[in-house]
Amino acid sequence: MFSAPRSGESWYEPRYQELISTVKRKFFEAEVSGFVGRSGSFEIEINGQLIFSKLELGGFPYEDDILNAVQNAHDGKPVAKITKSRAPCVIM
Helix, strand or coil, rough: CCCCCCCCCCHHHHHHHHHHHHHHHCCCCCCCCCCCCCCCEEEECCCCEEEHHHHHHEEEEHCCCCCCCHHHHHHHCCCCCCCCCCCCCCCC
């Protein structure tokens, strides 16, 4: 299962929806869920394992990194935490 918790900030919703679409296009059988989290957060879990945190890295994830992580989980391989982002993230 791929889970992308959402921030309470409404401007994160398009980013969240875009990420869901990207994952579902490649992994149509993936269960994708999300919820509103703490302000400023955008965190991604795969099978309960936190693999990305905007609070830690200061920006949104690269789609290819997320797809690679989902592919690893799908293949039964270990899923490593993502350590890079599109930082800095500035929303006005």
